[in-house]
Amino acid sequence: MKRSHGLRMPAVAAMSAAALAVAACSTSGSSASSAPSAAASSSVALTASAPGITATTITVGSHQPLTGPAAPGYSEIAPASAAYFAYVNAHGGVYGRKVMYKYLDDAYNPATTASVVRQLVLQDNVYALFNGLGTPTHLAAVSFLNSQKVPDVFVASGCDCWNQPSTYPETFGYQLDYIREGKILGHYVATHFAGQKIAYFYQDDEFGMDGVKGLDAEIPHSMVVSRQTYVPTNVNIGPQVAALRASGAQEVVAFSIPAFTALLKLYGLKVGYNPTLVVSNVGTDPITLSGLLETYAKQGGATVNGNQLTAGVITDGYLPTLGNTSNSWIALFKKVHDQYDAKAPFDGNVVYGEAVAYAFVQAMLKAGKNPTRAALVSAINSGLPQGPLVAPYAYGSANHAGATGAYIGVIKNGLIVQEGSVLTTDTSPSGLVTTSTATLQQAPASGVPAP
Amino acid sequence: MVEFLQFTLSGISFGMIYAAIALSLVLIWRGTRLLNFAQGGMAMFTTYIALEVIRHTGSYWAGFVVALAAGIVLGTVAELAVIRPSLGRPELNSVIITIGLLILLEGLAGIFYGGQYRSFPAAFSVTGLRAGSTPLGVSRFDVFVAASVLVTTLLLAVGFRYTSAGLRMRAAAFNATVARLSGIRVARVITVGWALAGLLGALAGVLVSPSTFLCPNSMDAIFVFGFTAAVIGGLDSPAGAVIGGLLLGVALSYAGGYLGSDVTALVAFGILVVVLMFRPAGIFSGARVRRV
Amino acid sequence: MTMRSLPRVLGAALATAVVVAILSVKLNAFQDYQIAEIAVEVTAVAGLTVLTGLSGQISLGNGAFMAIGAYTTALVLLHLGWPFIAVLVVAAAVTAVAGAIVGVAAARLHGPYLAGATLMLGVALPSLAYIYPGVFGGDQGLNVVFTTPGFLGVNFPPTRWQAWVSSAVALVTLVLLANLGRSRVGRNWRAVRDDEVAAALAGVNVARARILAFVVSATCAGMAGALLAIITGLVAPGAFTITLSIALLTAAVIGGLGTLPGAVWGSLVIVLVPTYATDVATSHGLSTAVASNIPVAAYGVVLILVMLIFPQGIQGGVRWLLGLLGIPAARTWHPASMSEAGSPAGGAPASQHEALLTQRGDPPEPHKKEGTQ
Secondary structure, three states, X not given: OOOOHHHHHHHHHHHHHHHHHHHHHOOOOOOOOOOOOOXXXXXXXXXXXXXXXXXXXXXXXXXXXXXXXXXXXXXXXXXXXXXXXXXXXXXXXXXXXXXXXXXXXXXXOHHHHHHHHHHHHHXXXXXXXXXXXXXXXXXXXXXXXXXXXXXEEEEEOOOHHHOOOOOOOOEEXXXXXXXXXXXXXXXXXXXXXXXXXXXXXXXXXXXXXXXXXXXXXXXXXXXXXXXXXXXXXXXXXXXXXXXXXXXXXXXXXXXXXXXHHHHHHHXXXXXXXXXXXXXXXXXXXXXXXXXXXXXXXXXXXXXXOHHHHHOOOEEEEOOOOOOOOOOHHHXXXXXXXXXXXXXXXXXXXXXXXXXXXXXXXXXXXXXXXXXXXXXXXXXHHOOOOOOOOOOOEOOEOOEOOXXXXXXXXXXXXXXXXXXXXXXXXXXXXXXXXXXXXXXXXXXXXXXXXXX | OHHHHHHHHHHHHHHHHHHHHXXXXXXXXXXXXXXXXXXXXXXHHHHHHHHHHHHHHOOHHHHHHHHHHHHHHHHHHXXXXXXXXXXXXXXXXHHHHHHHHHHHHHHHHHHHHOOOOEOOOOOOOOOEEEEOOEEEEEEHHHHHHHHHHHHHHHHHHHHHHHOHHHHHHHHHHHOHHHHHHOOOOHHHHHHHHHHHHHHHHHHXXXXXXXXXXXXXXXXXXXXXXXXXXXXXXXXOOHHHHXXXXXXXXXHHHHHHHHHOHHHHHHHHHHHXXXXXHHOOOOOOOOOOOOOO | OOOOOHHHHHHHHHHHHHHHXXXXXXXXXXXXXXXXXXXXXXXXXXXXXXXXXHOOOOOOOHHHHHHHHHHHHHHHXXXXXXXXXXXXXXXXXXXXXXXXXXXXXXXXXOHHHHHHHHHHHHHHHHHHHHHOHHHHOHHHOEEOOOOOOHHXXXXXXXXXXXXXXXXXXXXXXXXXXXXXXXXXXXXXXHHHHHXXXXXXXXXXXXXXXXXXXXXXXXXHHHHHHHHHHHHHOEEOHHHOOXXXXXXXXXXXXXXXXXXXXXXXXXXXXXXXXXXXXXXXXXXXXXXXXXXXXXXXXXXXXXXXXHHHHOOXXXXXXXXXXXXXXOOOOXXXXXXXXXXXXXXXXXXXXXXXXXXXXXXXXXXOOOOXXXXXX
């Protein structure tokens, strides 16, 4: 059998050359740390006060699903945060330091997360881990981060497991957790749809199950006539929708991601089932939803657009809604987006990404001019200003949960419109859902938080 | 009862998609004795191309036709550039090459089109049809899906049986040496087989993407079930591919409806095990055991 | 055959252990973790390369065996708190039993049908974690705590200890597999792989040989799963997708199917290439969607190119290089063809290549597939 010797030598030579080139260009290795520069304009000299902090930069890392099945939607968040950091860097930075954001892809695989987080901490020497995304993925990182005493701030997941100050003192949540959200949505359903038949449709993991825990704390069990689950790997939810229809439920409360919220609507069309939908804010970014449903609307033949299919969906929100163009935060975030992240659509994921970056800048400003890692943790433990959230953070040394409240909204014309006031609650089954007394904050004129 | 009907009809709809993928795998297997792991990825890529055409021309059917044409081209190019050089080498190498091709296509799709979900239009209305006042759980589009796959399968079957080109393909698959001696250009026949498989995959892609939304990984699960359907039916049998696909689609629909969404993979595995226990080479395999 | 004798195998293993120990001190803590990751893959890929290369059975489901080993480890540590050595043995034993069950079920399957069945196993098994969330922790999985022993001192980097433990297990596995390959068991496997009927005539219990191969392969994967559990700290279904099983087979073939050095080369590729590619891509300021997908596309290209340029895998290339210098090296084995991988002789119709040599229905030629092409 003749061998292809002819190709062998040139190929080996080429690959060796390529490998050398790659090694030369590669940025792996210990992180660069510039020599401490002369004092900044303020009276205090900036020093390399902690790993990841130099006189001119702050380096934070994150793990995000940039490729793979979880990428749709979530992969927009980190670029949006990076955009806000770029804006801050262009406007004086944090006490003159620029924020460098290095986020690595873990494809939503916990084993990969464990690896990239170690790379960020042990090799790239990041100051903190910021906005690590995903519950099973971040669970693979949280023990390591805490044992290494690396601040693990503003985890991008609604699990209430990040609120364990005694076990995980370095870890802080950010968004409204799913139990609280379930209670707020459940409270609305129990008061507005009393006596009707309700069904649940939820993702078969802690996102859905925690949401249902919250719902069950508020909705009387006798009202719930059907509970259907789905797994993200199986898009054929026809059987579940048929079962929902057969149950006769007039409202369906869904803890589903946008694709499956859209599929719920789609299969509803197929089986002639059109209940009122009450959906977690995770699954109701109106831009994403309308985009997914747009093409079906056209199939109606008439001049129907995607917005008509999303009209009337009830949801919640803990950040200002996109439709609220007069809101100072939306104006700020849109300005930043248009300047630094223009290729992405301006949707809920972008607002989220920028808002959590804003929270980080607030925390860094509070941590002081030459912060240690512990200083960042203490800064958050002593509480953060409310920022763009509609209800205050819960942060304190005994509580590492983030958002505590949300408003109910209804989708009209492709945008979420707030209905009623902001509601807050806790994560216990018996805690009440009450109206929040907090006032909404305005965005700073400069767009950068005040120190 | 209505539920059962709805489960059955929606199961047939997905089953037809699995059948199309299974059929394309069978075509490639018969021609080159290879498992083409890139089949789903190729379908995904041609669907993206169709989406771009639809966006620019506003016409669904233009996109549909371009997708099918792109499938033919992609299948041909893959065979000539990537598979042909590896024939005659250990065959697992070719399998790894198709895996490499799959990964490459997913990466390219992410680079060119981004990783977000894109919604792909359906050819016809997706509103459910009704028998009287009972919703059947299928739409006009689902009927179109089933019809397209059936028509394509029939065309292929007729083509194989009654045209001389089809005869050449069957001869080359049956015994390449004798086919060569009869003057058949076996290499060209293999390329045609890959082109047809590409066409079938592209068809499956545009038919299923309205229900799955399009993203670089959206065809992965479809491929797995299509492959399972091909194995159930027997990799040498086109009829087996279609029947395997329908069987699997309907069974998974019942499983999802009556047992819950988390057991569907286990049910598929169970069916596979049961079938292979009695027919180790699929339902429609010829008896080919040699015992001494 | 160019199989090495036991002293040479042990010598090579010892030398490798010394090299790894030195590297683990010289390299930084994250690179120690990568050594551990590579060792995990080597353990699993070595078992798979023996299964597919020596005994001719394709498995696309070894990720499922890794999952079994990992979950066993997590559960034993959680409920019984035994030392790691004991846990490793339990994980190996449980996975061996699973391998036996799968081996028995798969005994009559060949080629693509075996591939399809194992593929579906790899897809379906992790869903048990969702069906029994109380036991397996559901989507969030189970935590695993693995501490550095006290005698090393407080400042000993945990990742270095992980690298040592994983490398030790990997090296022991390689030595045992090398031994097995040289023994009668290995000869039986190769006989069954090349021609089942002839092997049966020669007195080999074909079914038992095939099942044993599955047991061995599964055990290796189970131990790899146990190692993965302790270095990662979490056992969740998201880590055991079908991508893992496919990566294992890819590593086995890329490295050089049927050779143990090949298992090492393949593992190096699947662990290091994505990291390198990511570093290069992100240093060029491209948009996130492009920068994050370039490593994906590049990895696909690497797979295709390596297979086209080095049909015998990297070990084939190494062997060729060493051959230029006059040094013998391990030879790549391949199943005759996928359609005939372990099939009864004269079974499934031949490939186009086969067609040049044999005809369907005729008695098979003595196989020319032995080793190199």
